[in-house]
Each structure stands twice: as structure tokens, then as C-alpha cells.
Amino acid sequence: MIELLKLCGFSEQEIESELPRVGKAFNKLGITVEDIERGKQRLTKYYDVELKGVRKALRLIVRELVDALLVRDEGMKKVIYGFMAPGFDLLSSALVTKSRDVCSIHHSWAFQIVVGCIFGKIEPILEEAERKWLKAGMVAHCANLKTLVGPIVLGLYPKPDLLVTTGFLCETSPKTVDLFHELYDIPVWYVDACQDRTCGEYPEPSNRVASSTAKSLERLAERIQEVVGFEITNDMLLEVQDAKGKLNEAFGRIRGLVESSTPLPLSPAHENIWMCLNVLALSIDGITEATEAVDTLYEELQERVAKGLGVVEKEAPRVLATLPMGQTDPRLEYLACEVGIAIVATDRNLEVSIKETSEDPYMKFGIGMQLGAMHMPPAMRIPLLIEGCKKLNIDGVLDRFHVGCRAVAGDALLIENAINKELGIPVLLLEWENFDPRVYKHEEYKRRLEIFKTMMIVNRQS
């Protein structure tokens, strides 16, 4: 355990004080000695834990999970849980900055990284959800949701005082939350926005949609205030947004370095760590720590780049992947590196840049929510992808579609057709589940990635 915590960036002093808590939390998860060994092996295989920045990031993630698992045992007064809830992280950070009596859990990101990516033990959690209302099979329920249902049903995560979700991208999370309310008597809340932007409005964000998003998020803040008993002011939120802005800038520097360096200095398997770190329910101090972790990593990567070191060969084909990396399983990204493919970017990070935003924190969020490719209809998303491919000098697109998410999976074939037609570069279409390691088929994926690589090389030469 101590070695594992060291790999996750815990200092010796911190290990001494935190070991009982971590042990208790891991016991709750059913983590055995064998699991710890496997965890260490997976950490060193899939992640660059020799990089201090990576370790610092992992530490924050492990710490968040431990806190969440022990929240009731440690007498925390109120637990607010937000799932698939962009915007909730903003309120969460304000909450935990203000009060130590409130535990705010955002999503299952930390759970997914630790239980899934590090220990490789997410399957029983998914299966538990499948025994409830998210059955396995052709219906293709999103496994992300299963990581909400499994831990609560198994009593790993505490029954929250308020369970929050949003309908920005889909209605399946709200439906699951609705069932939690009906079957487990958990108080729930929904933040919504109509997804009725038209391509005529592109690239400008719709003021109509931003405004309704802002109002809906504001109502959530009012509801949370009732639960926790103190006010969430605009100043508190602006302070969080400011801190998060700095974190985002730090991520931007890493992204810029990764996108522009050859050979690729860092495996794309780390992408899920950044995504997680970006939305953890961290206090302002926690966000500052996260920013420091990313800045540290940036310096370390700069050194790598200066020495010409990387995780794939220098001339490896450059790939843009749709969707973030596997959230519970880093094997596909690791395999891509092994095969010699450089996944330099994902469409999660493709955004429209706009000059003006708002002084109101809710409105600011409402505008920001519309800028990313994944929140756009194909008539907006596809041009952004094509533009991204051109800008990044991409050789091929890994068009994996997360079957559990109809909003993004529905575009996969349109993307393939458009990229082929507009850019003439190879597209690997991969049916995929972003949160379920059971879909991973090593031999098949290896064969397909190798062919994909050959196609890109041939295409580049021609």
C-alpha cells in the first residue's frame, strides 16, 4: 500500500497520517493485497509515474475518492453528489471552499480512475448496475451511469442529501436519477437546457440557450443553499471560475506542447487523468494544487521535448481521436502507443473561441457550455473537427463512438464520411464504450490499429 501511495504522489509524512483512512476506504472497495500489487503494475505500465506532475495529479484523485468513501464515517454533515453535471463542479468548489461540513462529490471520475484504471476492478460495479435498471445487452445503456448506480447501490458511496444531474447532452442520466429518487428516496435536482441550437447560429453561442442554462444552474444553487444552509454568492463562484481559468490555461499549455511536439512526449492514456482533475470538487486551494501539478508536468514535458524523448517514434502518424480517452481502462491508448500511433488530440478539446463572455458566473457557464465540439450538433461539430485536423496536421482520425451516448455516437458515420470526403485521410471507426473495459478486445484492436497505421503512412507518402 505504501508503495502504491508513493506512486500516487503521497509524501512519506502524508502516508503516515493518511494510511489508516486510505486503508479503510480501500477495504470498503474490497481492494485486496493482490489488487494493490496489480495496481502498482498498472500504474507503472500505463502511466508515466516517474513524472512528478502525474503523481501529484493522481494524489488529488485518490484523496478525493477516499474522502468521498469515508464521508459518513467521518461525520460529514451534508453530502451533495453531482453526476454528469457540468456546472456542478463550479458550485461544488464554492461549497467545499466555504465549509468543511459539506462533502461534494462530482461524478464518479475519481472512482473510475482508481477502481477502473488503477486496480482494474470496475466490472463488478458495472454488473451490479446491470442487475438493477441498467441492464446489459443490445440496449447499450451508458456504462458511465453504471458507475453511478453501482457504488450507491452497493453502499460504497454515501446516500447523498441531494443528487444532481443535468440534461445538457442526454436524458439517460436524469432518468437514472429519477429512479434513484423513486426507489431509494434520494432527493434529486435537475439542471437543464434545451438542445435546440441551429447551425444558423454557429459559431456564436446562443444567448437563448445560455440564458436558460444560467437560470437553471442558478435554481440549483438556490436548492443547494437550502440543503447546506449557507449562501453561495456570485463572488464565490467568480473566485472559483478564476482559479479554474488558471487551471485551464495550464492544461492548454500541456495540450499545446503535446500537439506541437514530435515525438509525442506523453501517452494519451493520461487524458482521463486531466479530464478528472479538471472537474473534481476541489476547493480553491485544491484547484491551486491541481494547477501546480499541471505546471510541474509541463516543465517535465518540456525537458523531454528538449531531449527529443517521446512515447512513440518521431515519425509516428498523428491522430485525432473523437471522445475523451477510456475513462475506466487505459489499455486502448497504451496499445495505440505500442503500435506506433501518436494520438495528439481529442475532439473534447476542440472549441470555438469567442471574445466576449459575461460577468455573471452563471451566464459565463451557459456560454462556455456551448463552445465545445461534443456539445454541438454534427452541422457544427464536423466543421470544427475538420478544421482541427487541418490545424494539427492530422494523418488519421480514430472515430470511436461511445455506444452508450446517443448524442455523440450518432455522429460517428457522418464524421467518417465527411473526413474521408473533405480531407482524404483514413478514419478508423471503432464501436466503443468509454466506461466499460469489457469491450476491450486486444487482438482485434491491435490488428485494426496496425492496419490503420499502415493506411496513414501510405496516405502520407502518396
Added chain:
Amino acid sequence: MQEERLAIHLRERPSQLKEAKNKGVKIIGYFPGNYVPEELIYASGAVPLCLINGGDSQPAEAALSVVPQVICPFARAQIGERLLKENPYYSMIDMLVAPITCQHLKKVAEVWEYNGDLEIFKLGIPHQHNNDFELEYFTDRLRVLKDRLQVFTGNKITDEKITQAIGLYNKMRELLKNISSLRCTSPSLLSGLDFVKLNHASLNADPAFMVDFLDSVYHELKDKQQVTKTDAPRILLIGPNIGYGDYKILELVKAAGGDIVIEEICEGIRYYWNKIKSKDDLFKSLAKGYLVDRVPCAFMRYSTRKRFDFTLKLVKDFGVSGVIWYELLCCETYDSESYFFSQEMGDRNIPMLILESDYSTVDTGQLKTRIEAFIEILRGVME
């Protein structure tokens, strides 16, 4: 006689519409789910045409060149129908009003928007209406739709025209409700299959014709009405969708000796339970009638309990002895809800059979066996 009258009208409807189109009348398509106020389209002088074809595997499969299989077969069928160009309704529309309801139907609108060959109006449907601004949002969108329709058709939409349209469609709802309610006491006057077909017809037929026709049907059935007892188990059909042509389940139930006496279906049939209450602000009235005053579909927030309570009332009012839950493959919200409904129905000793379909024909034998076995169970319970 009545059936023949309707059949002739529906057969001639495409050519009637083409003729109207040639004279400059706009044909406005919309997706089902009962969130698009046909009244507004009608008041603009255009013809509202519901796109509801389903049940046939060919269009659903044709769409697989554009969207993956995780998009539900009904949504895929809409894409496929337009690709195949065999159904005149899908080719003749000048504009689509797409209610942004579930991700599946939303994706159809997005695909058509991406293709860029049709004027599209995305009608944002707030998925909850607990907050004042959500109803306001929908009301505003209806006003924008009105403006768009005026420009598109070149006709002014007056309050008077909207009021008339509301009256016409309310009459249609009232007649459908009256006809449906006859099934509370008189089995076999109208099977579930017949009622669904009647309901489907109301979405494509000329509304004035349909009101007249439904009125005749209602009076004819009312005269025949008698309280009788049969041994056919009375069944409530629940589901996300029944497309025009998706009659396999209804036919199998009928053939197995079951009697579907009431349907709680979100899309594909007209919601007739409530009327639009037209008050001073007609847009607010429409918004409230379409969004608030109705039993919410599964994609709506807080809908599970509301729909369950409503279906329990249907079970009681229609003397139902069993529930058939018919969902389309990959419909996640209904699939999730089926877990809750089956538990709650089980607690009340109401047998429930869950069926799903992707419109393929290969499962017919299996469905037949399961439906027959279910009806036998219901008969056993009745004894």
C-alpha cells in the same frame, strides 16, 4: 362502410397534398411525441403532416449508412424513409418542425440539418416545467415558430385562426377520447389495433375530414355499445412508440385472444386525454397544454411517478388484468423505467410482459410464443 370512407381518404391524401403543394400550399412535417402544436401550422394555412412511419425493417436498415444501430429503429426509420424516397409524405414536406425530445429523434433532426436539403425548425422542449422560465422558454419558442411559419407561408397567423385551429383539434381529441373510453365497458367494439390505426389516421388525414369521420364512428359505436363479458384478458399497452405500420404486437395480441383496451404511448399516436384550454394569451395556452397539462413522456424529468400513477388509473378505469410493455431497442429511458414499472406492477399483482423490437421479422415466432403464454397467465389469473 366507415372503414372504406377513411381508406379512400388516406389513399387519396398524398395526391391531394401534391395538388395543394402545386398551388403553393406548404406541407410542414413534424415528428410525433405530441409536443408540436399542429394548431400553429394549421393556422398558417400550411398542412401539418406527422412523420410516423415505423415497423418496417427496410427504412430502419437503410439509415445504418448514416447513423449507428444504437439509434432506435423508429428514429432510424425516419432517416431511412427520406433516404429511400419511396414514401411520398417524406419527400413532399417543405419544412420540418423537429421537437427536441429524446436523443434519438433529436439525432434525426440533426442529420437532416446536416444534409441541408430541408428547412428545419428545432423546437426546444424543456424537459421539466417546475420552474417558471421553462414554460416561458417554450412559449417564446412557439412565438418564434409562428414568425417563421408566417414568413415561410407568406400568411399571417391571427389569434382568430389559432383559436379556430385549437377548436378543430380539440374536437378531434375529444372524439378520440370518447371513442377510446367506450372500451372501458364494451370489449370488442374496437380492438386496440383498430383504435391505433384510427389514431394514426388522424395524424395524416385532413383534420376537418377526420373530425367528421370520428364523429360518425363514435355515434355508430355508441349505438352498438353494450356491457358484455368475454373471456379475453383486458390489456394495457405501454410504450415509447408505435409507428404507422408497427402493428406486429397488436396483431399478435389480437390473434392470441387478448384485448388491448387502452394504450399509454408516447410517440406515434395522438395524445387525446387533455384539450388545449384557450385563454387570452394563446401561446401560453398552447405551451401549457402541450408541455404541462399532460402525462409526461419518459424523457421528461420527474416523469416516472407521474406516468405510473396515470397508468394505475388506466388499469382501474379500463378493468385491465395485465400490462404489455412494448419498447423499441436502444430506447434507454423506457428500458430503465420498465424496471420500476415491473416492480411496482408486481407489488400490485398486475402481470406485466416486457417486449422489445428492432422492427426485424425474425423475432415474430418468439414474440408470438411469449404473448400467447402471457395471455394464458392472464386467463389463469382471471379464473
